[in-house]
Amino acid sequence: MAFKSRDTRAMIDRYRWWEVVAIYAGMFCFLFFLLSPFIEGFLVSLKPLAQLFSSPYRFWPENGTFAAYVSMWETVPGFARYVFNSFLISTISTCIVLLLVVPAAYAFARFDYRGMGLVLGGFLAVSMFSGAVLLIPLFRLMRTMGLLNTYFAMIIPGAAFLIPSAIWLLRTYMMRIPTELNEAAYMDGASQFYTFRRVILPIARPGIIVVAIVTFIGAYSQQFIFALTFNSKTEYMPLPIGLYAYFGKQEVIWNELMAASFVGIAPALVIIFFLQRYLVGGLTAGAVKQ
Amino acid sequence: MGQLSLKTVIKTFGDFQVVKGVSLDVTEGEFVVFVGPSGCGKSTLLRMIAGLEHTTAGDIVIDGKRVNDLPPVKRGIAMVFQSYALYPHMTVFENIAFPLRVEKAPEEVIRKKVAEAAAILHLETRLQQKPGQLSGGQRQRVAIGRAIVRQPEIFLFDEPLSNLDAALRADMRIELTRLHKQLGATMIYVTHDQVEAMTMADRIVVLNAGYIAQVGAPLELYHKPQNTFVAGFIGNPRMNFLPVTCTGVSAAGVEVDYQGQRLHLPVAPRPGIEGATLSLGIRPEHITLGAGEATLRITPSVVEQLGQQTIGYATLPGREETFCFVLPGTRVIEDDKPLDIGFAASECHLFDAEGQAFERSIDLAALTVPSAV
Ligand SMILES: Nc1ncnc2c1ncn2[C@@H]1O[C@H](COP(=O)(O)OP(=O)(O)OP(=O)(O)O)[C@@H](O)[C@H]1O
Numbered sequence: 202m203a204f205k206s207r208d209t210r211a212m213i214d215r216y217r218w219w220e221v222v223a224i225y226a227g228m229f230c231f232l233f234f235l236l237s238p239f240i241e242g243f244l245v246s247l248k249p250l251a252q253l254f255s256s257p258y259r260f261w262p263e264n265g266t267f268a269a270y271v272s273m274w275e276t277v278p279g280f281a282r283y284v285f286n287s288f289l290i291s292t293i294s295t296c297i298v299l300l301l302v303v304p305a306a307y308a309f310a311r312f313d314y315r316g317m318g319l320v321l322g323g324f325l326a327v328s329m330f331s332g333a334v335l336l337i338p339l340f341r342l343m344r345t346m347g348l349l350n351t352y353f354a355m356i357i358p359g360a361a362f363l364i365p366s367a368i369w370l371l372r373t374y375m376m377r378i379p380t381e382l383n384e385a386a387y388m389d390g391a392s393q394f395y396t397f398r399r400v401i402l403p404i405a406r407p408g409i410i411v412v413a414i415v416t417f418i419g420a421y422s423q424q425f426i427f428a429l430t431f432n433s434k435t436e437y438m439p440l441p442i443g444l445y446a447y448f449g450k451q452e453v454i455w456n457e458l459m460a461a462s463f464v465g466i467a468p469a470l471v472i473i474f475f476l477q478r479y480l481v482g483g484l485t486a487g488a489v490k491q
Numbered sequence: 492m493g494q495l496s497l498k499t500v501i502k503t504f505g506d507f508q509v510v511k512g513v514s515l516d517v518t519e520g521e522f523v524v525f526v527g528p529s530g531c532g533k534s535t536l537l538r539m540i541a542g543l544e545h546t547t548a549g550d551i552v553i554d555g556k557r558v559n560d561l562p563p564v565k566r567g568i569a570m571v572f573q574s575y576a577l578y579p580h581m582t583v584f585e586n587i588a589f590p591l592r593v594e595k596a597p598e599e600v601i602r603k604k605v606a607e608a609a610a611i612l613h614l615e616t617r618l619q620q621k622p623g624q625l626s627g628g629q630r631q632r633v634a635i636g637r638a639i640v641r642q643p644e645i646f647l648f649d650e651p652l653s654n655l656d657a658a659l660r661a662d663m664r665i666e667l668t669r670l671h672k673q674l675g676a677t678m679i680y681v682t683h684d685q686v687e688a689m690t691m692a693d694r695i696v697v698l699n700a701g702y703i704a705q706v707g708a709p710l711e712l713y714h715k716p717q718n719t720f721v722a723g724f725i726g727n728p729r730m731n732f733l734p735v736t737c738t739g740v741s742a743a744g745v746e747v748d749y750q751g752q753r754l755h756l757p758v759a760p761r762p763g764i765e766g767a768t769l770s771l772g773i774r775p776e777h778i779t780l781g782a783g784e785a786t787l788r789i790t791p792s793v794v795e796q797l798g799q800q801t802i803g804y805a806t807l808p809g810r811e812e813t814f815c816f817v818l819p820g821t822r823v824i825e826d827d828k829p830l831d832i833g834f835a836a837s838e839c840h841l842f843d844a845e846g847q848a849f850e851r852s853i854d855l856a857a858l859t860v861p862s863a864v
């Protein structure tokens with residue numbers, strides 16, 4: 202991405218050297234703060250179990266080993282299934298959210314109709330409810346619909362919780378697409394749907410990908426609440442529940458637990474890495490003269 | 492084909508009337524320019540003709556058919572936006588081809604028509620580039636290309652050149668005039684650039700606050716403005732206005748008095764105006780150095796030497812607005828030094844208290860004959 206390095210260049214040119222150093226130092230501190238739990242977790246996963254309970258506690262592993270990454274599969278034989286479940290639930294949730302949110306966000310961004318502010322405000326208000334408050338009514342709803350102990354019990358409420366913020370995020374993005382493009386397409390005889398598919402969607406792609414990533418991460422991290430409440434079948438349980446299996450009767454197998462956590466996040470990381478490659482900025486360059 | 496009529500067209504936004512009853516006939520193949528100050532409703536009127544804006548009242552008629560309720564394509568109209576409105580993710584080829592793709596034209600037709608448009612607009616080498624890689628002038632040409640492939644009867648342009656720099660604007664002006672000749676289509680063009688209006692238009696429509704102030708050929712507006720608005724709007728620098736008293740009316744014209752100086756203006760007389768206060772209009776470029784039929788003693792406060800011409804600004808005693816005059820660039824004058832300037836009665840315009848012009852007795856046809864010298 203040529204433009205990106207040019208931007209960086211421009212940024213460096215605009216600041217004095219010590220300002221650049223300060224900015225990078227600040228970013229590094231922030232990054233370290235964010236990453237330290239992961240670093241610690243990763244180091245724990247490398248330590249032999251005995252070292253974990255030694256006193257005084259050592260930060261760096263001695264004779265670090267990846268053995269936990271092998272033994273974890275024996276300790277919890279069904280672990281792969283948990284990962285698969287998480288992955289499946291998040292993927293389907295994300296697909297559902299995108300299918301509903303992309304057209305909705307477009308409508309909210311482009312069409313002005315009476316009461317739209319109310320509907321949008323409603324979405325915001327609803328999303329402020331803590332999920333915990335709604336668990337009991339949701340449980341009754343799921344039971345009535347006969348969805349308890351199915352994947353849907355985790356997918357549907359999960360998707361529903363993720364929709365409001367996704368709509369707001371994507372609407373904001375789509376509002377930045379110039380309306381002249383709609384008018385030009387209309388002048389050229391294109392129908393609303395044709396314009397949406399051929400003009401708006403391709404331009405909105407970076408926004409849609411961001412929403413997909415945010416939604417996927419959201420689905421991945423929130424699903425265990427629904428799993429614990431609406432599901433009692435082990436074969437449908439997602440990753441976070443699977444991790445509890447490493448809490449043994451007498452002790453917590455910390456190194457394997459951490460190893461399993463990293464294995465569990467891996468598919469999500471792969472998806473995000475895959476999606477972000479399509480995140481190119483500047484897609485509207487040259488559309489209209491600002 | 493390409494004949495357009497507006498019949499007392501009105502547009503209101505909420506309680507706010509923006510276009511207040513505009514009637515206009517545009518003949519086939521004509522190049523009509525809408526000019527007017529910002530906010531006077533030019534774009535709104537154009538967008539109503541395009542079909543982008545609902546018409547509150549009145550009829551829009553194209554080739555004898557009322558089109559108020561038809562979408563743009565069915566009106567046989569294409570529009571070029573001020574902001575280009577190109578599809579940023581598509582190549583130049585696909586941008587130009589877009590209207591044809593919409594109507595599902597066969598691939599070879601698309602290729603042929605896009606090639607034709609690209610040739611007319613000198614875009615052949617750019618077809619595979621994206622809009623973001625083009626210059627402003629090239630983008631505007633792509634936007635025009637997208638309009639011509641549909642072969643519309645009527646083209647609408649909303650300030651298509653205002654985002655370009657002066658040199659490019661001059662080039663594009665000539666190209667657009669050539670395009671108009673080549674295509675023979677009706678063109679309606681919104682601008683607030685006077686030079687564009689004067690050079691490109693067959694007829695200019697001057698809009699003021701939602702009304703048509705005057706419609707006419709460029710030189711007609713310049714020589715026979717019907718009211719003070721048009722007189723002040725057309726021409727640069729602006730026309731000067733002086734208060735005069737009517738002292739007599741004859742078949743040959745109207746006699747006025749400006750501070751003791753009598754001027755006999757060759758304009759169509761009206762009865763019963765003796766003693767009335769009228770407004771005398773004189774264009775800065777019609778003022779000469781030294782005494783004339785009427786002479787003013789002024790002290791220029793600012794002098795602009797442009798080489799080609801010298802523009803002076805002065806305040807007349809008892810008047811608030813500045814009086815402006817243009818002299819040949821060879822005339823060197825200095826600011827803060829009093830001097831005499833004069834003008835001829837035949838160059839003057841006369842307006843009544845309502846700002847309506849007395850028609851000048853000049854033959855426009857004679858003015859447009861190039862060999863009149
Ligand atoms: N959608 C709208 N809602 C309300 N008022 C509007 C709308 N569009 C235009 N107007 C108003 O109508 C008036 C005329 O606008 P218009 O855009 O036609 O002016 P214009 O002559 O094209 O001006 P400019 O030279 O600045 O482009 C303005 O006062 C504007 O505020």
Ligand SMILES: [Mg+2]
Binds near residue numbers: 534
């Ligand atoms: Mg406008």
